[in-house]
Amino acid sequence: MTGHIERKLAALGETLPGAPAPAANYVPFVKVGDLLFVSGQISKGPDGLIIGQLGADMDMAAGQKAAKVCALNLLAQVKAACNGDLDRLVRVVKLGGFVNATADFTDHPAVINGASDFIGELLGESGQHARAAVGSSSLPFGVAVEIEAIFQVR
């Protein structure tokens, strides 16, 4: 039986990827009490890595797509942490968004909106999250966006 959130995902025309394996020697999430700390998820979609630098070779639409892919990967990790039941997600607490960006780039919030807008559309009130969005001089594998997150789960 598919849960409420996954039916909404399907209605939005999206499917969760398999939970991405960590890029190195760490685990994708750790749960302490009802807080779930999820490792930084990079912009790696079904078609591979989304590589680029905002302010240089990547435009806003592509950056927002990259951020949305990070959000899908984060939700895939939440599902895995909840033994497949995404409806155990209580609240998206905080996103930490890192944008691969040049020194003169100024639109980091709009880029990370690619994740925030999608989460808002999917989850409504329980998707309302705190957030930071900053520029990084570079990111793993040259990806455009990396987002780490804290969730509340039951």
Added chain:
Amino acid sequence: MTGHIERKLAALGETLPGAPAPAANYVPFVKVGDLLFVSGQISKGPDGLIIGQLGADMDMAAGQKAAKVCALNLLAQVKAACNGDLDRLVRVVKLGGFVNATADFTDHPAVINGASDFIGELLGESGQHARAAVGSSSLPFGVAVEIEAIFQVR
């Protein structure tokens, strides 16, 4: 009736701004248990955005002023989260300070002290916080400093 912390603020010659609205599609804070996660606050004061890059066009004094403005914005969010009663603040747990900085800049801790020193002066023991201070290649709208934070509130 003004609370203890706000009277101290006034004695220091400071007033809290209104809690800044988020720059995009997220909320300024999320509370889970007694932990309050506050979104990254940028250096935007009563006179507008404080823009610049440390190591390039901004000196230390201006950078510290920018960090202090971030701290005021963080406290404004705490007040809003506590329904106007800043005295419900138990402890400043952690600041995450991002400094818009060139590759050869090395004084990030001194910049973020603009926030830490002010918080220490205002709050004393309950203001003693853990902290990270790092350089960002760029920040939203070109601001000099962004600080996110975790607070303990009752």
Added chain:
Amino acid sequence: MTGHIERKLAALGETLPGAPAPAANYVPFVKVGDLLFVSGQISKGPDGLIIGQLGADMDMAAGQKAAKVCALNLLAQVKAACNGDLDRLVRVVKLGGFVNATADFTDHPAVINGASDFIGELLGESGQHARAAVGSSSLPFGVAVEIEAIFQVR
């Protein structure tokens, strides 16, 4: 009497440094409930600061060594937070790794593995942590790596 974890450290040929003093006006850790938030620890070892930028003047082996030094400093803070008894460490929850890196550097995960591999070897299952690894345009004092962390302690 030396605890279990410190005996394992000795067997690995390592000793904890004294808990490094903060670089500025903040405290090295704050505990809320069983969560211990530790300030960003920089790559400063017994021989001094480990300075450099990945992608420019520092190679991978040196970057990994810098990350390991950050991990030792983090554990020194945990020991101090636990009144000298490192065995009160329940779980390494999350590392936030910042790599001083050029715009074309792409191997941030391998650098931060210098910390993650060491923690895994030392702590086994309780060392399995969530993680983010990103590039910073610059770091305090020109160090190669800074890592902040959250631990669960009893």
